[in-house]
Every structure is written in C-alpha cells, then in structure tokens.
Amino acid sequence: DIVMTQSPDSLAVSLGERATINCKSSQSVLHSSSNKNYLGWYQQKPGQPPQLLIYWASTRESGVPDRFSGSGSGTDFTLTINSLQAEDVAVYYCQQYYTTPFTFGPGTKVDL
Amino acid sequence: QVQLVQSGAEVKKPGSSVKVSCKASGGTFSNYAMSWVRQAPGQGPEWMGVIIPDFGTANYAQKFRGRVTITADESTSTTYMELSSLRSEDTAIYYCAREKAPYSTSFFDSWGQGTLVTVSS
Numbered sequence: 001d002i003v004m005t006q007s008p009d010s011l012a013v014s015l016g017e018r019a020t021i022n023c024k025s026s027q028s029v030l031h032s033s034s035n036k037n038y039l040g041w042y043q044q045k046p047g048q049p050p051q052l053l054i055y056w057a058s059t060r061e062s063g064v065p066d067r068f069s070g071s072g073s074g075t076d077f078t079l080t081i082n083s084l085q086a087e088d089v090a091v092y093y094c095q096q097y098y099t100t101p102f103t104f105g106p107g108t109k110v111d112l
Numbered sequence: 113q114v115q116l117v118q119s120g121a122e123v124k125k126p127g128s129s130v131k132v133s134c135k136a137s138g139g140t141f142s143n144y145a146m147s148w149v150r151q152a153p154g155q156g157p158e159w160m161g162v163i164i165p166d167f168g169t170a171n172y173a174q175k176f177r178g179r180v181t182i183t184a185d186e187s188t189s190t191t192y193m194e195l196s197s198l199r200s201e202d203t204a205i206y207y208c209a210r211e212k213a214p215y216s217t218s219f220f221d222s223w224g225q226g227t228l229v230t231v232s233s
Contacts, residue, residue, distance in 0.1 A: 001174075040219040042157075049207050049223035050157060061221065093156055097218040101173035102147070102159040 002026050002096050004105035012111045019081040021108045023094035028074045031098065038098035041070055041079045043090045044107075050093060054079065086112065114139030116208050116224035123230045129196040132227045134208030139222075141189040142166045143214040148182060148193040150204040151226075157207075162217050163191065171217070198231045205229075 003026040013019045029038045037057035042050035052061045054070035057077055067082040081088055089112060094105040119133040134146065147162040161172035165184035172180055181194045191208055206227045209220035 038218065049209075049226055050220075051223075052212070052219060052221045055212070055219045095157075095219065100159075100162075100171060100217070101175070102217075104156045104158070106156045 001101055002029065002099065002103050004094055004096055004103050006092075006094060006105035006108050008108060009106075010109040010111065013081075013084045015086065015112065016083050019084050019088070019110050021079040021081075021092050021110070023072075023077040023079070023105050025075045025077075025096050025098075029096045029098035030074050037073055037077070038096055039070075039072070039077050040095045040097065041068075042093045042095065042104075043088075044093065045090045053092075081110070084110070084112075114144075114210060114222045116210060116222055118206075118208060118224040118227045121228040121230070123232065124198050126199055126231055126233055128198050129194060130198060130229050131192055131194040132206050132208075132229070134191045134193075134224050136189045136191070136210070140214070141184075142186050145211040145215070145217045146182075146184065146191045147209045147211070147217070147220060148180075148191075148206060149209050149220075150202075150206045152201075152204040155204075158204075160193070164215065164217075165191070166215075195229075198229075200231050203229065203231045 007022045039057040041054040044050045058070045091107045142165045145164045148160045149157045151157045163170040163182045170182040184191045208224040210222040212221040
C-alpha cells in the first residue's frame with residue numbers, strides 16, 4: 001500500500017496569513033503515460049464529510065476559492081492557503097488515487 | 113450535482129454484521145463508481161472498496177476482503193456496504209463517496225452525510 005504522510009500535524013495561522021501543508025507519498029504517484037500526479041486534497045470541517053479541494057495535484061475543484069492552490073510532483077506535494085479566512089479552519093487531507101487501496105494522509109489541522 | 117443520502121446510525125454487537133445504504137439522486141447512477149470510506153474517531157479516512165454499478169463487481173481493500181460486501185441496485189440508485197464479524201475497532205463513521213468522472217476510480221466530489229456505526233457489547 002502507498003503510505004501518505006503529512007506535516008505538520010497542526011498549525012495556527014493568523015487571519016490573512018498563508019498556511020502551507022505538506023504531503024509525502026511512499027512511492028511516486030506520477031503516472032508516466034499521462035504525466036499526471038494522482039493526488040487530491042480534501043477539507044473536512046467538524047461533523048461534515050470531506051470536501052474535494054484539489055485533484056491532479058494542482059487542479060482546483062469548481063467553486064473552490066483561488067486562495068487554495070496545490071503543487072508538487074512525484075512523491076512531494078504542498079497545499080497552500082493564501083490569505084487564510086476564518087472559514088478555512090478545518091482538517092486537510094491528501095489522498096493518492098494512483099493505485100488501490102486509495103490511501104489518505106493522517107490530516108493537518110489548521111486553526112487560527 | 114448528485115446528492116447521496118445514507119441510512120441512519122447503527123449500534124451493533126461484536127461479531128454481528130451491519131448493512132449501510134447510500135441512495136443517489138440528481139445525477140447518473142450506473143456509470144459512476146461509488147466507494148465506501150470509513151473514518152474512525154480522530155483518524156484520517158480509510159478507503160474500503162468501490163463498485164461501478166454498470167459492471168456490478170466490486171474491488172475491495174485487502175484489509176477488508178472477506179468481511180465487506182459492496183453491492184448496487186440500479187433500480188433504486190442505491191449502493192450498499194455490508195461489514196461482517198464486527199469488532200470494536202470497526203466503530204467509525206462510514207461514508208459513501210462518488211467519483212467525479214464516469215467509469216473512473218480516483219477522487220471523490222460527492223459524499224454522503226455519513227453513518228455512525230458503533231460496535232459495543
């Protein structure tokens with residue numbers, strides 16, 4: 001199984017500042033034939049299911065504010081939240097879909 | 113956008129089985145893969161398996177193979193997840209989650225509201 005790790009476990013950010021979350025996979029999730037990274041990011045607020053933010057490592061889901069951006073390739077990825085808003089307080093998970101079983105990271109909690 | 117509505121919370125005894133349903137509305141059912149993902153308290157999500165209703169056969173995570181059965185009823189646009197031989201470690205919120213693109217198995221843009229399954233003697 002591909003193991004996903006995230007850092008930090010949690011971080012506190014001031015309103016309007018930037019939050020950076022890292023995700024690492026135990027093997028590359030870059031598919032050579034498509035040149036796509038099979039990596040997604042989700043946001044989860046208390047009492048709610050995860051919500052898709054980013055897929056193919058850097059494609060923003062429809063309706064997601066452009067302060068959210070994804071980058072990286074191969075085994076190392078980053079989710080950046082620019083100008084943090086109060087509604088961004090949540091837990092963020094990365095997920096690989098390169099191969100089954102699809103696996104998620106342990107999560108990074110973002111607080112004010 | 114498709115809406116996924118799951119069945120209600122369950123309390124089960126160790127060794128028993130649970131069957132959770134997920135009814136889809138507002139979108140095409142048969143050609144979109146539906147996965148089941150569980151989340152134990154304070155943990156990250158854990159993928160259990162997937163089915164594409166058009167194909168009928170399911171693909172399971174090795175961890176759950178032999179204990180989980182995922183089925184789909186196209187006539188009611190409902191997917192089911194049955195987990196047997198329950199133990200306390202199976203206490204979690206169980207979600208159905210639909211793929212963003214048809215006939216693909218990848219990432220999930222629609223989720224059910226979750227079903228809490230509590231396993232306790």
